[in-house]
Amino acid sequence: MGGSEYAPPFWLRNPHLQTALGSSQWRRRRGAQALAATGAVTTEHLVDGGEGVRLHGLHSVVPDRAPRGLVLLLHGWEGSSESSYMRQTAAQMLALGYAVFRLNFRDHGDSHHLNEAIFHSNRIDEVVHAAVDIAARFDPRPMLAAGYSLGGNFALRLALRAPAAGLQLAGIAAVCPVIDPARTMLQMEVAHHQLYLRHFERTWRASLRRKRDLFPDHLDVDDATLSLGLRDLTDWLVRTHTEFGTLDDYFDGYSVAGDRLSSLQVPVDILMAADDPVIPLDAFHALALPAHARLEISRWGGHCGFLLDRHLDGFAERWVAARLDVHADAARTASERTRLATAVHAGAGAQSG
Structure with missing residues (x-):
């Protein structure tokens, strides 16, 4: 574990300001401008999530340039492929010569109509299946992934499951x-953090209403249920639309706390802000990580903010691009060494024959 070089100006050291500005419409527009400036061509795709599941995503590549690899980007809960951090990170990776695929989770973005069953955070299998489909379609060499907030959790679980897949x-x-999802819920229920709780309640209710309008026979939920608070509404989801018996079992199902990341075989970098108002910091100190996993904790940054200046340029998106580029270079070097070793071995075998 190490510290971070991120140091915003004094006026940007409030975590709530960082969090609010980081997801603002102004920053989304900045992300769209940054993407346009790369000259990339973006196309829509439906990818296979397995068992009939279809997920939507956006593939971006700069024309007439062979990509140096492919980066899969995963957004947070009630975000989308068009979230500000998704656009900004895509722009950073495109500028470095990579192709980018921004995946929408089920029922995020404009994808509610694609699948009858509703989204929940334990649907990791379909994300892994979609990643395999994306790899087969675009033949990335190498392939990398990054995620923010819940998307970061999905990215870490994707890394755990990648070898078996x-x-x-x-x-x-x-x-x-x-x-630790259970601790995250408790964190948002603290009185001075309930602004975030209300935000997620509002956006999730709107998503569920949209789903109900599309599939009224499958999602028979009344307005009284939709008016429940986040914990009670999540409990309803668990009891009626998952195989988990209790809320605690549901949270435990997608937790990566404690030693659950200790078996990682994929190199991983994690960036966390000590002042994050949504995600509890102590869960990071308790992580058991392998030697090829690196945790950076910044004093500032809020929740997925890490803004640098009045233009709302972001440190986190640059950090993601730099770290992934290092991993891609290492993979290319290892691949070249393997190729040379195979060639030498084949040559030696031919001479002995």
Whole structure:
């Protein structure tokens, strides 16, 4: 574990200001401008999540330039492929010569109509399946992934499952990932953090209403249920739309706390802000990480903010790009060494024959 070089100006050292500005419409527009400036061509795709599941995503590549690899980006809960950090990170990776695929989780972005069953945070299997499909379609060499908040949690679980799925990942970067979901819920329920609780309640209710309008026979939920607070509404989700018996079991299902990341085979970098108002810091200090996993904790940054200046340029997106580029270079070097060793071995075998 190490510190971070991120040091914003004094007026940007309030975590709530960082969090609010980081997800503002102004910053989304800045991200769109940054993407446009790369000259990349972006196309929509439906990818295979397995068992009939379809997920939507955006593939971006600069024309007439062979990509140096492919980066899969994962957004946070109630975010989308068009979230500000997704656009800004895509722009950074495109500028470095990579292709980018921004995946929407089920029921995020404009994808509610694609699947009858609703989203929940334990749907990791379909994200792994989609990643394998993306790898097969675009033949990335190397392939990398990054995620923010809940997307960071998904990215870490993707890294854990990648070897068994036959998915070759050169590296992962996660910014303010959800580590312990139960503790995260408690953190938002603290009185001075309830602004975030209300935000997620409002956006999730709107998502569920949209889903109900599309699939009224499958999602039979009344307005009284939708008016429940976040904990009670999540409990309803667990009891009626998952195989988990209790809220605690549901949270434990996607937790990566304690030693759950100790078996990681993929190189991982994690960036966390000590003043994050949403994600509890102590869960990061309790992580048991392998030697090829690196945790950076910044004094400032809020929740996925890490803004640098009045233009709302971001440190986190640059950090993700730099870390993934290092992992890609290491993968290319290892691949070249393997190729040379194979060639030498084949030559020696031919001479002995």
